[in-house]
Amino acid sequence: MTDAEMVTTDDGAGLWTSRTGRGRPLVLCHGGPGLWDMFGDVAAMLADLATVVRWDQRGCGRSEPCAGPWTTDRFVADLDAVRTHHALDRPVLLGHSWGAQLALSYALAHPERVAALVYVSGTGIDPVPSWHGTYRDQFTARLDEVPERHARWRELPDGDREKAVLQWSVEFEDRERALEQAGRMAEPWFGINRECSKALNAETKRTWGTPELYAACQALDVPVLVVDGERDIRPRWAVDSLERALPNVTRVILPGAGHLPWAEDPKGFREAVAAALS
Template sequence: MQGEISQVNGVLLWHLGQGQGIPIVLIHGGPGAYDYLAPVADLLDKSRFQVIRYEQRGSWRSEKKGPYDIATFIEDLEQLRIYLGLKKWIVCGHSWGASLALAYSTKYYTSVKALIYISGTGVNPAWHADYRVNRLNRMSPADREEYIHLRSILETLEGAEGEHTKDRLRELSIRADLFNQENFDKLPRTDGQFVNNKVNQEIGSECTEYFLNEEFLKAISTHSFPSLFVHGGTDPRPYQYVYELASNMKNSEFVVIPNAGHYPWLDHPVALGEQINEFLAKKVLSER
């Protein structure tokens, strides 16, 4: 399926719809990556759900046009909903996409039927330090040695050499995300062709301030739409920070999938599918 490219909020965005029924939008990670969530779409019943995937501005098939900031990415998502003629939808994000889903749902809560938050980080910036330690511990000795070396020289590199080094660091980091290293070839591509480092850096630089804003933190504690938080038990991003976030939301469920990493559909697709579909059956389909 090729999808289509449409003018949305002043930028050309690639998007794809499958199935019929209650709309659910899948939001990829990054920032600056691309849509890799077809395996998650395959876990959903297309006779009951209209599954929408799209690529954020700056990502592969979408236009490389700024600004690259959280407020704009939220508005892109809302304008995509309006463009598609949808009254409400389920918002499901993975990794950075989970953060974007949370930010969008907090601003446009009247447009949201439910939130699904997969392999996110929570809003407490303390997760960064724990993640760095866990990531190194999950690397093989050879990968760890290379990663530490490349990090030590990264600031001395410029141009294509610097970009290549960032891509290699990202690849080593993503390897550590896996519970089963044999699934590496099934991961989103990490050679840089579909990763926009500019988007990654500019969005990443504002995340801590955005998600620690007092008004934002107050808002997430007041929304009543149902929310599902799913995390892999061996994801280097500590699940306690996600649990902390889920505990501050009114109508939320928190689930850890054992022996699953940052991409739980690679390690335990059946378990992930069961958690998502049971949640949707209980919280969304039963209310129709």
């Protein structure tokens, strides 16, 4: 049974949260930035293994509209407000894509409050230009598989639901079901917070890849599980930078899976996360 409630941050923002399952506390951090929690399947998959807390990040999804601020430090504080509200003592954090970066940032800021980190489909800690060109090339190649979809994607405005579904369809290795699976991500549709997305992506481009970040990761005294879908169009070698830096890391690569590995290899994904929880 879902237990949904709002959490109020120290600056008055209202964050939607949901708590389900039983067992070791696990907090899920969704991707984006500017999107909302799409972890319903993951929460159900892990309900017998963990007390799963999901949340919509500030100004996104079911959380209350707000004017920001759109910074990693603010989102780290919001995540801590969720943890505190639900009285979670050293939960495991699982972050996906942008959420993996957020969960890592939280662990670096508050390692004593984290039992373990599950870093799913992230992009490592090197500067964004080191991998982003390869990603864009693979993104374009996937869209070009069905030229009329690519043409339709180009003509739609940013933030449009249909455009988002077409864009998200490139994330799945199963090309026959890709559009269907992307459509599920957009149900329900809450709209993309473009201001949030633009600001946080710009911050990442400015700040990721610094010597200070590498040093912080090298000193991180938290067990980390890195989970990759082998067929993610974001190059998996980008994550090598993080794997090299971390002193206590395990990496699981799920063959035949794309950017949302739980959707295409649910058994492998559950087994990997279960190991981190135990």
